[in-house]
Structure formats: structure tokens, C-alpha cells
Amino acid sequence: MEPPDRLVPFGRVLFGAGIVLIVLRGLTLTTRMPGLPSFWYANQPLWLIIGSGMVAFGWRLLWGQSKPETLSWKPTVPGRRFHTTILYVGQGCHLCEEAAEILDLYLRWLPKAETIDIQSEPKLTERFCTCIPVVEFDGKVRFRGRINETLLRRLIDGTPPLDSN
Numbered sequence: 368m369e370p371p372d373r374l375v376p377f378g379r380v381l382f383g384a385g386i387v388l389i390v391l392r393g394l395t396l397t398t399r400m401p402g403l404p405s406f407w408y409a410n411q412p413l414w415l416i417i418g419s420g421m422v423a424f425g426w427r428l429l430w431g432q433s434k435p436e437t438l439s440w441k442p443t444v445p446g447r448r449f450h451t452t453i454l455y456v457g458q459g460c461h462l463c464e465e466a467a468e469i470l471d472l473y474l475r476w477l478p479k480a481e482t483i484d485i486q487s488e489p490k491l492t493e494r495f496c497t498c499i500p501v502v503e504f505d506g507k508v509r510f511r512g513r514i515n516e517t518l519l520r521r522l523i524d525g526t527p528p529l530d531s532n
Contacts, residue, residue, distance in 0.1 A: 374428050382425025388418030440520060446528025447476055448504075454480040455491065455501040462513055466500040469514045476523045477504075 392415045394400060395408070407414065454470060456463035470480045485491040485499060495501050495511075502510040509522060 378425045378428030380425070381421045382429060385418045385421030385423075385425055388414050388421065392418060442476060442520075442524040444524075444528055445476075446530055447478065448523055448526040448528060449478060450505050450529070451503075452478050452480040453503040454482045455485050455495050455499055455503070456482055457485055457499045460499055463500040466502060466510070466514050469516060469519070470502070473519065473523065 391400075391403075391407075392411060395403070395411065399408075452470065454463070454466060456467075467480065467482065470477060480502075483491065485495050498511040500510070500512070500514075501508055502514060504522075510519070
């Protein structure tokens with residue numbers, strides 16, 4: 368999953384500035400570079416630490432935001448819910464890809480989603496035209512446009528497992 372758009376420029380600046388500090392530190396080990404202030408030479412280990420921290424934090428902002436493959440969350444009662452999960456998608460829809468990834472995280476409690484492209488049938492295109500992705504559990508539409516994970520967890524937790532019916 369990509370980082371939020373507002374964090375990308377900040378992550379790039381941090382990562383790039385950290386690399387510059389580390390490279391400058393390496394260059395000043397071998398030669399005295401003109402134009403650098405005297406406090407640069409007095410605090411060289413500090414600049415290495417600051418540069419490393421900036422690289423690490425920039426890396427985290429840019430590439431460390433992906434969702435974990437396993438969740439620490441678990442419903443109060445274990446077991447699979449629902450008989451069917453259908454995910455209605457459109458071509459080139461990034462929200463649809465995100466919805467599929469989220470549903471995959473909850474496969475321990477949900478059946479594997481059957482993905483249906485709405486462009487395959489005119490009636491589906493007419494029905495779901497502007498609100499994809501649409502998630503349907505056992506024939507009932509539960510999410511349109513985006514999956515709210517908090518609501519998905521509440522739905523899973525509030526639905527009894529199939530084997531306890």
C-alpha cells in the first residue's frame with residue numbers, strides 16, 4: 368500500500384537530505400572540503416547519526432507503510448463467517464485493488480472473494496457504475512466505494528461463525 372500523498376514529499380526530502388549528510392561525512396573523512404562551517408568538523412559523528420536517522424525515517428515514510436500480512440486483531444469468537452464474498456470491481460480501479468488486499472487480510476474469517484468485473488455485464492455496470500468497489504457477503508451489499516476496516520471487523524465480530532449455527 369502506498370503512503371498517503373501528503374507524506375511522500377516529506378519522505379523524499381528526509382531520505383535525500385540524509386543521504387547527502389552521509390555522503391558529505393564520508394567525503395570529509397578523506398579531505399577537508401572548502402566552504403563547510405567549522406561546526407561541521409567539530410561534530411562529524413553527530414552528522415552521521417542525524418543523516419542515518421533522516422534516511423531511516425524517510426525510508427519508513429516512503430516504503431515502510433505497507434500493511435502487515437498477518438493481523439494482530441482477532442474476533443472474540445473464532446471461525447469463518449459468511450458463505451460467499453463477491454467483490455465487484457472495475458478496470459484500472461486502485462480502490463478495487465485496495466479492497467482486494469484488505470479482504471485477503473481477513474481470509475481466516477471470510478471466504479475467498481469472487482471478483483467480478485462490472486464491465487462484463489451491462490446490468491452490473493448500470494447498477495454499480497460509480498460506486499465500485501462493492502463488497503457483498505451472502506448476497507447483501509456491505510461496502511461501497513471503500514472498505515472501512517473498523518466496520519469490517521465489527522461485522523466479522525458481530526456475525527456468528529458458520530459452524531456454531
